[in-house]
Amino acid sequence: MALNSTTEQDWPKVNACAQRCPAVRPFLGVHPWWASEVAPGWQERLMAELLRTGASIGEIGLDALIGASPAVQEAVFIPQLEMAEHLGRPVTIHCCRRWGRLLELMTAICRGRLVAIIHGFSGSVEVMRRLLDLGAMLSFGPNLANQARLKARQAFLAAPLDRILLESDWPPGNSDGHQPSALAMPGPEAILAGLYAQAAALRAEPPQRLQTMVWNNGQIFTH
Numbered sequence: 001m002a003l004n005s006t007t008e009q010d011w012p013k014v015n016a017c018a019q020r021c022p023a024v025r026p027f028l029g030v031h032p033w034w035a036s037e038v039a040p041g042w043q044e045r046l047m048a049e050l051l052r053t054g055a056s057i058g059e060i061g062l063d064a065l066i067g068a069s070p071a072v073q074e075a076v077f078i079p080q081l082e083m084a085e086h087l088g089r090p091v092t093i094h095c096c097r098r099w100g101r102l103l104e105l106m107t108a109i110c111r112g113r114l115v116a117i118i119h120g121f122s123g124s125v126e127v128m129r130r131l132l133d134l135g136a137m138l139s140f141g142p143n144l145a146n147q148a149r150l151k152a153r154q155a156f157l158a159a160p161l162d163r164i165l166l167e168s169d170w171p172p173g174n175s176d177g178h179q180p181s182a183l184a185m186p187g188p189e190a191i192l193a194g195l196y197a198q199a200a201a202l203r204a205e206p207p208q209r210l211q212t213m214v215w216n217n218g219q220i221f222t223h
Contacts, residue, residue: 002117002167002221004059004092006031008042015053025221027058027092035076036068043079050087056221057084058092059119065096074105081109088113090220093136094120099127106134115220120169121155128155132163137217139165142191145198156202161213166199168192 004027005014011028018026028049030038049055060080062073084091093116095102106116116136120143121128128138140156143149156164168188196214200207 001025002027002056002058002092004119005029006059007034007037008039008045011046011049015049015055018053018055026053026055027090028053028055029058029060029080029092030076031059031067032061032063032073032077032094033067035073038076043083046080047083050083050089056090056092057087058090058117059094060091061094061096061119062098062102063094063096064098070098070101074101078105078109081105081114084116085109085111085114088115090115090117092117092119092139095123099123103127103130103134106131106136110134117165117220119167122149122152123155124151125155125158128159132160137163137165137220139167140195140199141167141169142195144195144202153202156199161203161205161210162217164214165217166192166195166214168195 001024003014003017003024005011007030014026014028018024028046030042050057057080060077062077067073081091091114093102095118112135114135116134118131118136118138120141121138122143131138138155138159140152143152144156168191170188170191196207196211200210203210
């Protein structure tokens, strides 16, 4: 299970979960929605935690609709992407309507050590191909079941099976950090079960083969 943080305040909680449950892979980082809230010295503290725990990096990224200004987001995103490249750690990337800039930065920074997981991918097939050329893995979430998300479905159908992941994106929330009660929504197991069934039907793949492929793809978290 990949457990991503969104702010520095999350890091101890994510680390504690990983210590309690060996199946949890911790990801530490600052999400673009909260990029304007970083405290001085955050980069040094993040690097120290990454070195101490062996954690991956995330969730980081760029968002044109919510959060800090583009300049502030990039001032937080770029150092984290550079840390992931320097350490050779997997990184979870969130991107909303800033695909061109993301591709520019990844092209400039990534030199072959980085394993980038594109969270909830919803870009075009063209963007998908450029991300694949950069070595990225594409993670598809519950929106895949939404027939209105045509781009996401087209990309999922065109993506190589050995480069896809499936995610629960649980629990859902919004930009102010509010999350509905866990009792009021299906848990991640139920979400993933439905998502795997939907994904297998879309790809006309036997469900067990798809499950095996995605499991094997997910072994990047264990390296």
